[in-house]
Amino acid sequence: MTVNVELPLFPANSHVLFQGDSITEGGRWIDSNDPNHDLGQGYAYLIAARYGAYRPEDNVRFTNRGISGNTSADLAARWQVDTLDLKPDILSILVGINDVGRVSVEDYAAAYDRLIVDAYQALPQLKIILGEPFTLPVGTKLDNWTEWRRVVQSYQDVAADIAARYRLPYVRFQRAFDQACGRAPAEHWVWDGVHPTYAGHQLMADTWIAVANGL
Numbered sequence: 001m002t003v004n005v006e007l008p009l010f011p012a013n014s015h016v017l018f019q020g021d022s023i024t025e026g027g028r029w030i031d032s033n034d035p036n037h038d039l040g041q042g043y044a045y046l047i048a049a050r051y052g053a054y055r056p057e058d059n060v061r062f063t064n065r066g067i068s069g070n071t072s073a074d075l076a077a078r079w080q081v082d083t084l085d086l087k088p089d090i091l092s093i094l095v096g097i098n099d100v101g102r103v104s105v106e107d108y109a110a111a112y113d114r115l116i117v118d119a120y121q122a123l124p125q126l127k128i129i130l131g132e133p134f135t136l137p138v139g140t141k142l143d144n145w146t147e148w149r150r151v152v153q154s155y156q157d158v159a160a161d162i163a164a165r166y167r168l169p170y171v172r173f174q175r176a177f178d179q180a181c182g183r184a185p186a187e188h189w190v191w192d193g194v195h196p197t198y199a200g201h202q203l204m205a206d207t208w209i210a211v212a213n214g215l
Helices: 043-054 072-077 105-122 145-165 173-180 198-212
Strands: 015-020 061-064 090-094 127-131
Touching: 015 043, 043 061, 043 198, 072 105, 105 145, 127 145, 127 198, 173 198
Parallel strands: 015 061, 015 090, 090 127
Antiparallel strands: none
């Protein structure tokens, strides 16, 4: 049976690398060679699973290097080993929510810009996709929600600006989650205001795939 699934047309034998924090990590087993655990159980896994099932002839390889708690500075500290040395063809980055309240907007912008510059200097043919940090009013994020959302927006603005400056595809996760809340409560999509549920990860995967189609 043939299933018609629209997926990005990555070149055959491409290497796709997902980089970020716990949202990307998705519970993966770090330093694992077990293919059932090295991609985690989040959106990166769902994207890879879908691509592997419906376009096996392309032989696209997926790698996850998200690490829980990481800020933009943490990514910078391991950028050489966990990104550049892996020589991806397509790089997906989602970072920023951990920077809120810990790293200034200015330092976040500088660190993020440096990541992009270093990536292009090392891998000139690299294609990069940026993901938007996001939040929903769930759990402790309900406390002083208006102020929290305002501050998060400033980091979202930085990510959007970098995407525009380097003409990178930008995955607007916040808009996807906001719209999804018209179909089900925020708690259905994000369980603590930051981390997606299984439904939220599927929403992320679908949103990412739609944007990656423009590469």
